[in-house]
Amino acid sequence: MNTIKRASLYSSLLLLLTFPLISWGHVHLDKSIPSKGEAVTPAPESLQLWFSGGVETDWSKIEVNSENGTRMDDGEVSHIDDNPKTLKVKLKPLPAGTYKIKWNIVAHDGHRIKGNSHFSVK
């Protein structure tokens, strides 16, 4: 009986370690350049996003807006060096100020993930 209890305990602990990791389903933002809240100089020529999984270019949108709401990106979303876990948009010349980022992307699993961020140019 003790052997059964011990075997059950060890097996349960083993599962606790292994089972969770099969279900990390959705993609999330890992990092961005410029990063959230960063004050950069000179002004970046593009906004680059790295995700935890593959993302679609055809179905994803990224918007960079100035404080007065002017769109500052060219609207063309593409991968960085053909890496499917990345997205980028080219930026228009950015004067000093704060910029809001809104991303609305579709991951390879077909789910949509939205988020926002900001950065400033000194």
Add this chain to the structure above:
Amino acid sequence: MELSLLDTTLIALDRLALATIIGASAAFIWLLKDHHARTLVQPRLRFMIDGALITLLITTTVVLLMRSATMADVSLLAAFPFVEKVVEKSHFGSLWAGRAIALVIMITLWLFIRKKTPSLGCMLLIAGCAAIAFYISATSHAGDEGLFTLDNLTNSTHIIGGCLWGGAVIAYLVIISTLRQQGDAMHEIICSSADRLTSLATVALALVISTGLLNAWHRLETITELWQTDYGITLMIKLGFVAMMMAVGASNRFIIIPAMTGKPATSGRFQRVLSLDALLFITIICIAAALGIQGPGEH
């Protein structure tokens, strides 16, 4: 919110159908060796498989429609015009097409040979379900580096192992209830097939654990999220159910089945414990489906 609930229900039904097909096929091939018992059980298992195949066909279609709605950012009713573009111009769409082709081939073959050569039919169903599991896995993180990678193969095997484990328990419930209706004459066959069920479950568990460890090896950095996010807490609840299912399986193997020999009255207790095991499995599937929709917390 309503779409999320529909999505969760759909994914749960989809995985349950997959598990039922794998479990019923495996049960027919490996658990029943007696010809008379096979003849008795065969129509019910076939009915189970037919129902699961129809369910899988419906969920496969509705999943495409729902993902099209999500990807195009429109309502479900407005999603029809986007379906073609989703299939042609998205990673999800190309994988969905692979899954749909596998399902259509599987159903066609099954319809032709299910009565003449059911064992061969069941083997083909398991192969078809393995292909579908492969495509399901490829839409998750496991498919990030491509289709034919160790990561995707490991995760697919993990899904198949889990489906085999739970699906065999559900199928065996149908077997035991059919055989018990024949009275005590079938008790020895119940005992021998129950022995085979625990062996099958052990193999499935070994698959789940070994592939789970490989998954952990790749993604261990995320483990802190287990206690830091709502998602992690939900996940821990799921793990609790998994541990319970293991404990029930262990009690079957080491206590209940050995005590059944020569005592027909004890098979009722075994059937009740198996019902609990099946309920735990269905709960795990529902929680896993909810986790898939919820996703980890924002970073």
